[in-house]
Amino acid sequence: MPEWSIILLRVIGVLFLTLLLVRMPGRKSLSRLSPFELISVLVIGFTAALWSLNLIGDLLTIIIALAVWVLIPQIFSILSLKSKKFRDIYRGQETILVHQGKVLEEKLLREKLSPEDLLSMLRSNRVFNFADIEMAVLEPDGELNLLLRKEQQPLTPHSIGIPMLQEQAPQTVLIDGNIMEEKLAALGLNRHWLLTELIKLGVAVENVFMGQVDSAGQLYLDLFDDQIKVPQPTIKEMTRATLNKCQADLELFSLSSRADSAKKVYSDAARDIKNISTGLESLLSR
Amino acid sequence: MTVASQVKQTLSSLKSAQASLESFAIETQNQMAKQLFTDAAQQTRNVVNILEPRIQDLEREEPQYRQF
Numbered sequence: 571m572p573e574w575s576i577i578l579l580r581v582i583g584v585l586f587l588t589l590l591l592v593r594m595p596g597r598k599s600l601s602r603l604s605p606f607e608l609i610s611v612l613v614i615g616f617t618a619a620l621w622s623l624n625l626i627g628d629l630l631t632i633i634i635a636l637a638v639w640v641l642i643p644q645i646f647s648i649l650s651l652k653s654k655k656f657r658d659i660y661r662g663q664e665t666i667l668v669h670q671g672k673v674l675e676e677k678l679l680r681e682k683l684s685p686e687d688l689l690s691m692l693r694s695n696r697v698f699n700f701a702d703i704e705m706a707v708l709e710p711d712g713e714l715n716l717l718l719r720k721e722q723q724p725l726t727p728h729s730i731g732i733p734m735l736q737e738q739a740p741q742t743v744l745i746d747g748n749i750m751e752e753k754l755a756a757l758g759l760n761r762h763w764l765l766t767e768l769i770k771l772g773v774a775v776e777n778v779f780m781g782q783v784d785s786a787g788q789l790y791l792d793l794f795d796d797q798i799k800v801p802q803p804t805i806k807e808m809t810r811a812t813l814n815k816c817q818a819d820l821e822l823f824s825l826s827s828r829a830d831s832a833k834k835v836y837s838d839a840a841r842d843i844k845n846i847s848t849g850l851e852s853l854l855s856r
Numbered sequence: 857m858t859v860a861s862q863v864k865q866t867l868s869s870l871k872s873a874q875a876s877l878e879s880f881a882i883e884t885q886n887q888m889a890k891q892l893f894t895d896a897a898q899q900t901r902n903v904v905n906i907l908e909p910r911i912q913d914l915e916r917e918e919p920q921y922r923q924f
Contacts, residue, residue, distance in 0.1 A: 735888055736886070757885065787885075808876070809873050812870075812872060816869050816870045816873065819869075832913070839907055845899070846899050850896050
């Protein structure tokens with residue numbers, strides 16, 4: 571056999587072997603590997619490459635070398651799952667670098683980070699002022715995660731006391747013109763409902779690329795032909811607008827009427843409508 | 857437009873909003889949202905009930921503009 575054909579066979583063999591071996595560390599991205607695991611992956615790769623190019627000959631040596639480099643990291647990672655102490659040594663521990671707006675210099679020194687390094691890591695987390703930080707933690711893989719002080723955290727409905735309803739995820743009921751019966755059934759709807767909705771919008775089933783139904787039963791469509799504009803459901807916004815308009819009208823009536831009793835009727839009604847529309851704020855806005 | 861017809865218009869808008877709220881209450885799967893919509897529809901209906909007598913008063917005051 572000529573040498574190039576031997577190398578071809580070896581390369582193909584090694585390709586499949588490494589495909590299996592590299593999957594061994596489990597579903598972790600490359601940057602999440604511990605330094606030791608990273609080295610072992612590199613060594614496996616190099617050994618396989620050297621053997622496939624016929625630079626080191628003996629198959630048995632290669633198999634033994636590969637086996638060691640594959641098995642030992644496996645054993646270590648299993649051990650590190652079982653024992654907390656071993657895990658701290660093997661994976662390293664996280665370090666708190668900033669606590670309550672104060673930089674902990676000795677920790678910084680121990681991690682061999684310069685103040686500029688810290689500032690640049692903070693900036694990549696979109697923080698430009700270390701006084702805004704409640705706690706910044708350096709993870710074992712070198713990533714910096716931080717918690718902002720309460721007053722610097724972004725507003726959420728919860729933090730300003732607006733009650734929100736739990737909303738179900740929208741269900742995709744139409745893909746490529748195919749109706750997903752079980753998704754519709756999960757929403758308590760059926761094929762006829764969907765077909766009726768499509769007729770209302772004047773769209774044929776075959777023309778729909780994707781269709782979703784939200785928890786309020788509104789249908790959102792994407793068509794194959796992007797030139798055609800499908801009206802998006804606006805009935806909720808319309809209702810809110812109607813309520814707001816009624817409120818404004820009633821206030822106007824209350825201002826323009828002369829009789830005190832009528833004034834009071836109108837202003838009370840306006841107030842009631844305002845209460846209703848603020849109560850439904852979270853439901854009627856999408 | 858006379859005052860009476862303006863009030864009538866507002867009243868019918870309110871009725872339409874009430875009907876929409878009732879249909880939301882029927883459509884939604886979420887029990888809490890259902891309750892909120894039902895309550896809102898009920899409150900809207902109350903407002904409509906309060907305003908309806910006003911139309912009669914207005915028509916009595918301006919009988920020449922009575923429409924229907």
